[in-house]
Each structure stands twice: as structure tokens, then as C-alpha cells.
Amino acid sequence: MSNPGSRAANKITDDDINALILKLQPLLPQLNQGRNARVSATKVLNETCNYIRRLQSEVDDLSERLSQCLHSMDITSFEAETLRNLLQQ
Template sequence: MSSHGSRASSRITDDDLNALILKLQTLLPQLHQGRNARVSATKVLNETCSYIRRLQKEVDDLSERLSQRPGSMDITSFDAEILRNLLQQ
């Protein structure tokens, strides 16, 4: 089997790409307007990046708050580290 043949089978078609963009659009709260509302791929990808950044900031903020209160939650520092790692995944 040639490497050219294996590369050709892994290519994403325009239809595949459009389907993936539509799936992404349905996952974004600010763009979830139903399947009939058409939004450009560029906008979907930009909004996806922004949404991921906001989620990461929330994780960081929650992790920081968690690290500031380990005594009040009656957990060990080891447990706090496990929770922090889980939140960051």
C-alpha cells in the first residue's frame, strides 16, 4: 500500500467539513439558533475559540477559588490537587 493511497483516504471532503461546522455551531450557546440558521465557517471557528477561552478562564477561576479554600472544604492538599487537575482537563 502506497503512502499516497493512505493520504487520499484521510482527506476531509467539503461535505465532511460542512457537517463538522454545523455540529460545532450547535454546541455554541451564542450560535445555537437551530440547524436552519446558516453562519459562516469563519464565524463558527472564531466563536469556538472564544468560547474555549472563556471556559478555560472559568476553570482557572474555579481552580483558584478551590485552592484558596481547602480547609473549609475539609479536603487534603492532595485532594485539592486532584480536583484542580480534573477541572483543568
Template sequence: MSSQGSRASNKITDDELNSLILKLQTLLPQLNQGRNGRASATKVLNETCCYIRKLQKEVDDLSERLSQRLGSVDITSFDAEILKGLLQQ
């Protein structure tokens, strides 16, 4: 199969794209606070990026706090290294 044929079969229709944007909008707290209106696709995608960055920062902060707590727990250094490695993934 040619790469053009492959791309054509993966093409998303406007209706499918609109449906995906609406689903994404419902997952974003800042766009889903009692409003029944629809935000533009650009706004939904921008808010999605901001929300993902915020969640990543929260994960990083929680991982750091957990690493600090693990440092104060009396476990073997081998166990601590395994846990720290898992947290950094």
C-alpha cells in the same frame, strides 16, 4: 505506506467538513440561540476559539477559588499539595 498515501486516506470531504461545522455550531451558545440559520465556517471557528478561551478562564477562576478554599480547610499539607497539583493539570 508513504506519507502521501497516509494523507490521502485522512482527507476530509467537503460534505464531512460541512457536517462537522454544523455540529460545532450547535454546541456554541452564542450561535445556537433560537436561530435556524447557518453561520459561515469562519464565524463558527472564530466563535469556537472565543468560547474555548472563555471556558478556560472560567476553569482557571474556579480552580483559583477552590485553591483558596482548600487553603482555609484544616487538612494536612500533603493532601493540600496533592489537590492543588490535580487542579493545576
């Protein structure tokens, strides 16, 4: 059986969440302009989700453009495989 005390030790406190949000805020370009400005946790989390979605969209777009470039190039399968391996690193 699990020890009830071990669950309490793993519980994340409000202070832990606030500390994580304070660490997250400087990583968001749109919230990083007023460095000392205090922003609500809700805004930080919403902006984080939006930022991740934008980054994922950029990755998808760049992947598609790279794929189109690779298909239009006259390269051997060895060169294509080498490029794929380099991009996955």
C-alpha cells in the same frame, strides 16, 4: 514506502469540514439561539475559539478559588489529598 492512494483516503474533504462545523454550531450557546439559522464557517470557528477561551478562563478562576478555599480551611493532608483526587476524576 507509503501508498499514494492511502493519502487520498485520509484527506478531509470540504463536505467533511462542513459536516463538522454543522455539528459544532449547536454546541455554542451564543450561536444556538436561532437553531435553523445558517452561520458562516468562519463565525462558527471564531465563536468556538472564543468559547473555549472563556471556558478555560472559568476553569482557571474556579481552580484558583478552590485553592484559596483549601488553604484557608483547617483540613488534614489526607482530606486535602482526598479532595484533590475527587476533583481530578
